[in-house]
Amino acid sequence: MQENEFEKKLQQKMEVLQLQPADEVWQKIQIVVAKSKERKRRFAFFFLLCLLLTGGLLLTDTSSLFNHKTAVSLKEQPGAARVEQVLGTHTKPTEQLQPEPNNQLSAQEKIITDNTTAETAVKQNNLVNKNTVSPVGTVKLKAKGRVGSNVTMAAPDEENTAAADIVEVKKQGAIISADPVIELKNEQDNGIPEKQATVLVTAPGKNEVTAPVIAAAIAPGEKECIEINNKKVAVDKNPMKTINKKNWGLALVFSAGGSATGNGYANKSLAADNYGNAGNIPGSNPGSSGNISLPSSTRTGIAFSAGVKLFRNVSARSKITAGLQYQLITTFINTGERIYASSAQTRDVLFSQGSIKSYNNRYHLISLPVGFSTRIFNLGKNEVTLDAGVVISRMFNSNALNFNTVAGMYYSDRSVFNKTIVGLSAAALINLNPTGKTPFCIGPEFYYSATPLASSGMYATSHYRFFGIRLQKNLTK
Amino acid sequence: MDQRQLVKDCIRQKPLAQEQLYRHYAPLMLGVCYRYTKSLHDAEDVMQEGFVKVFLHINDYNSTGELGAWIRRIMVNTALNYLKKNKKYRAEMVFTDTPLHPVTDLNPQVNLDAKELAELIRQLPTGFQTIFNLYAIEGYTHVEIGQLLGISDGTSKSQYARARYLLMEWIGKYSSSKQQRYAGK
Numbered sequence: 001m002q003e004n005e006f007e008k009k010l011q012q013k014m015e016v017l018q019l020q021p022a023d024e025v026w027q028k029i030q031i032v033v034a035k036s037k038e039r040k041r042r043f044a045f046f047f048l049l050c051l052l053l054t055g056g057l058l059l060t061d062t063s064s065l066f067n068h069k070t071a072v073s074l075k076e077q078p079g080a081a082r083v084e085q086v087l088g089t090h091t092k093p094t095e096q097l098q099p100e101p102n103n104q105l106s107a108q109e110k111i112i113t114d115n116t117t118a119e120t121a122v123k124q125n126n127l128v129n130k131n132t133v134s135p136v137g138t139v140k141l142k143a144k145g146r147v148g149s150n151v152t153m154a155a156p157d158e159e160n161t162a163a164a165d166i167v168e169v170k171k172q173g174a175i176i177s178a179d180p181v182i183e184l185k186n187e188q189d190n191g192i193p194e195k196q197a198t199v200l201v202t203a204p205g206k207n208e209v210t211a212p213v214i215a216a217a218i219a220p221g222e223k224e225c226i227e228i229n230n231k232k233v234a235v236d237k238n239p240m241k242t243i244n245k246k247n248w249g250l251a252l253v254f255s256a257g258g259s260a261t262g263n264g265y266a267n268k269s270l271a272a273d274n275y276g277n278a279g280n281i282p283g284s285n286p287g288s289s290g291n292i293s294l295p296s297s298t299r300t301g302i303a304f305s306a307g308v309k310l311f312r313n314v315s316a317r318s319k320i321t322a323g324l325q326y327q328l329i330t331t332f333i334n335t336g337e338r339i340y341a342s343s344a345q346t347r348d349v350l351f352s353q354g355s356i357k358s359y360n361n362r363y364h365l366i367s368l369p370v371g372f373s374t375r376i377f378n379l380g381k382n383e384v385t386l387d388a389g390v391v392i393s394r395m396f397n398s399n400a401l402n403f404n405t406v407a408g409m410y411y412s413d414r415s416v417f418n419k420t421i422v423g424l425s426a427a428a429l430i431n432l433n434p435t436g437k438t439p440f441c442i443g444p445e446f447y448y449s450a451t452p453l454a455s456s457g458m459y460a461t462s463h464y465r466f467f468g469i470r471l472q473k474n475l476t477k
Numbered sequence: 478m479d480q481r482q483l484v485k486d487c488i489r490q491k492p493l494a495q496e497q498l499y500r501h502y503a504p505l506m507l508g509v510c511y512r513y514t515k516s517l518h519d520a521e522d523v524m525q526e527g528f529v530k531v532f533l534h535i536n537d538y539n540s541t542g543e544l545g546a547w548i549r550r551i552m553v554n555t556a557l558n559y560l561k562k563n564k565k566y567r568a569e570m571v572f573t574d575t576p577l578h579p580v581t582d583l584n585p586q587v588n589l590d591a592k593e594l595a596e597l598i599r600q601l602p603t604g605f606q607t608i609f610n611l612y613a614i615e616g617y618t619h620v621e622i623g624q625l626l627g628i629s630d631g632t633s634k635s636q637y638a639r640a641r642y643l644l645m646e647w648i649g650k651y652s653s654s655k656q657q658r659y660a661g662k
Contacts, residue, residue, distance in 0.1 A: 006645070007613045010594065014614050017508035017591040025521050026499055030492070032529045037490060415491070 041397070045326070052308050052324060249319075249476040251309045255445050257468015259303030259329040261361075261453055262461065295403035295410065295458065296355060301330030303466050311373060318374040321389065327365040329464050333401065335359045335410050351401060351410035359410070361400035363417075363453075363464070367393040369425060379430060384443075387470075388426040391447065395419050403458045416454045423449035427470045445470040480544055487535045495532055502545060503528070506552050512595050512610050513556035515566075515603070527555040553615055557625060560607060569603035572628045572636055588652060597647050605640035612637050 307325020314320055336354025351359065371389015378384070395417055401410040425448075429441035447466040453459035486494030506527065510520040530551050538547050560566040589597070598606060611617045611625065612633070619630040619637070626633070 006641075010613050011616070013589075013591045013594050014508070014512065017511070017595055018504035019507040019511055019517070019520075021503050021507045021521055021524060025503070025525050026496065028525050029499065029528045029532070030495075032525075033490075033495070033532050036529070036533055 048324075247312055249311045249313075249474060251311065251472050251474045251476075252307075253309050253323060253325060253470065253472050254304070254306045255466075255468050255470040256302070256304040257445070257466060258300045259331065259464065259466045260300045261298055261329070261331050261459065261464055294405070295353070296334035298361075298462075299332040301332050301360065303327070303329045303468065305367070305466075307367070309369070309472070314372075318372060320372050321387065322370045323368070325367050325369065327363075327367050327393065327466075329363045329365065329466060331361045331400075332358050333361060333410075335401065339409070349399075349401070349412040353408045353410070359401055362398060363395055363400060364397040365393040365395050365421070367391050371425070373429075376428075381434065383431040383434060385429050385431065385441070386426070387429055388424075391423045391425050391449075393421040393423065393449070395421060400453075400459075402454075416457050417459070418451055418454055421449045421451040421464065423447055423451070423464065429470065429472060439474050441470075441472040441474070443470060444468070481540060484535060484538060484540060484544065487532060490532070498531075499528055502548050505545070506548060508591075508595070509549055509552045510556055512598055512614065513553070513560065513607065515599060519559070519563075523556045523559045524552065526559065527552040530555060549615075553611070557607070560603060566603050570607070570626075572604050572608075572626065572632050589648065589655075593651070594648075597644060597651065600647065601640055601643060605636060605643065608633055608636045609640040609644065613641070 305325050305327040307323055309321055309323035309325075311319040311321045334355035335357050336352030337356060339350040339352060351357070369389055369391045371387065373385050373387045375383050375385050396419075398414050398417055399412060400414075400417070402413055402416055403410050425445065427443055427445035429443035431439060431441045433439050445466070445468055447464070449464035451463075453462045453464065483494050483498055487498055503524065507520055507524050510523040510527070511517065514520045514523060527548070531548055534551075538544065560570055598609060601609060607626070608622060611622045612619065617625070619633040622628075622633040623630040628636075
């Protein structure tokens with residue numbers, strides 16, 4: 001009982017113990033919380049970016065898997081693409097696809113039984129990179145090149161996916177295998193997108209040979225079956241035709257230029273109409289009819305956007321597009337000195353009226369552009385397309401200053417801004433290097449937000465505007 | 478401002494609401510942190526860390542409970558972590574179990590004010606100070622204290638008994654010297 005009384009008394013006394021902390025403590029807390037918010041925001045942005053990139057890569061990778069009906073042929077460069085079999089320390093080139101004039105079929109098999117070592121075999125093959133030879137029982141050859149004739153290789157039960165069909169050609173205890181389809185290369189001169197397959201030749205427990213070959217996607221045509229090492233191989237006799245069944249494409253989009261939002265209260269009649277809604281700061285009396293101060297005019301700032309865009313062909317000329325991008329829009333205004341205030345009643349940032357400092361208003365937006373792209377004319381070999389659509393944006397952060405016309409002060413208050421913004425964008429893009437390995441488009445872009453920056457106050461009639469140059473790099477054709 | 482609205486605004490990370498919350502609770506929470514540390518500067522550090530946690534995790538706050546109590550719990554946990562992390566305190570956070578608990582017949586009148594009592598509590602060795610604060614003032618049980626500090630409840634009991642004995646002695650001495658001072662005047 002005595003014990004409890006003592007504790008009770010202590011508790012009562014301690015409950016009223018209050019100490020006044022130093023002012024710096026709150027400032028430090030503000031800084032740490034702000035940094036933490038920033039970190040979270042960066043992490044979210046980075047996560048989103050990773051997600052987009054992963055999605056984009058998956059889309060590009062899986063698009064080739066959807067093309068099951070696309071036959072793959074081997075084209076040979078003169079003297080290129082050979083697959084070697086290595087048995088123990090003896091190398092036996094077993095299969096060689098030889099070039100044939102006029103793109104005619106040729107797929108021959110050669111069994112060479114001379115007792116050369118793996119290294120010798122490697123040296124004999126002038127396409128082999130010597131650096132890839134491993135001294136301990138494994139030989140990796142990189143016979144890289146194009147097979148000249150139109151040869152489609154396919155398993156007996158499947159007509160297509162030839163790159164995978166080189167798999168499991170067995171001969172004398174060795175296994176020749178290949179990864180299904182590794183990579184879609186850029187279009188060659190003859191308009192055929194190439195695929196690269198890696199052929200792996202192994203002698204179980206001993207050696208292995210990796211010999212990448214280039215395969216090109218063609219339309220399935222008339223085929224003829226031949227046998228190579230007891231393996232049926234379908235051979236395409238028809239001239240090659242390109243088929244493109246990829247429905248969706250992916251592009252990286254980057255724009256940079258100037259941005260503006262309009263002058264807001266710089267228009268005096270507008271200020272007179274709106275000053276009562278300009279927000280409250282200490283010392284101001286928004287409802288009074290005193291003198292009205294006007295803020296500085298808003299000047300153009302720099303802006304940029306970056307993101308990804310998906311497109312889908314809807315006709316020979318037109319595509320529909322959708323994307324996701326980050327936009328930064330900035331403007332400049334003149335202010336006086338910064339006023340530091342720690343009272344709970346004040347906004348976090350205050351500036352007096354004046355023209356001592358140039359303050360940079362920044363607006364960060366995440367945008368979802370949806371629209372269409374249509375070819376309008378050709379400029380020589382280059383297509384000129386019109387890209388236009390609606391952009392739905394979310395303003396997730398801003399440090400922009402508002403103005404209180406009665407107190408004649410600038411203050412920051414993000415809550416007055418409209419968070420969801422609908423706008424229109426248009427760009428005229430010229431497709432440079434359309435048949436090359438890195439096709440990209442460049443051209444002027446214009447964006448205008450139909451939704452004003454804020455529903456009341458200084459920016460009630462201001463709209464985001466952007467004019468700049470867009471660079472678009474198509475990752476898929 | 479309505480507490481619910483204040484919490485909602487803090488969840489939306491409105492600086493004004495955060496400052497209001499801080500201004501309202503900071504003096505009381507500094508008092509809490511002060512009891513666990515040996516200097517005001519350390520107490521401010523603990524409180525700063527605690528408020529950062531409050532603002533970052535305020536969406537975890539269950540609005541049916543008392544906000545002050547929730548913040549206080551965060552402050553106590555932050556203080557305990559601070560003591561464990563800080564070299565200066567960690568060396569003194571050694572808890573030994575003694576089978577014989579000191580018993581005192583002293584029943585001093587606690588006629589000291591809050592600040593004086595807090596100063597006496599802060600004179601205790603850090604281990605005693607922590608357990609005394611947790612048991613006598615925060616109202617934790619010895620089992621809970623054991624879990625918080627990673628010691629057995631028996632150790633917590635014996636440490637508390639020794640802390641209480643010391644403190645009662647000091648309160649008695651301090652009160653009598655205070656009385657003598659007043660009588661001399």
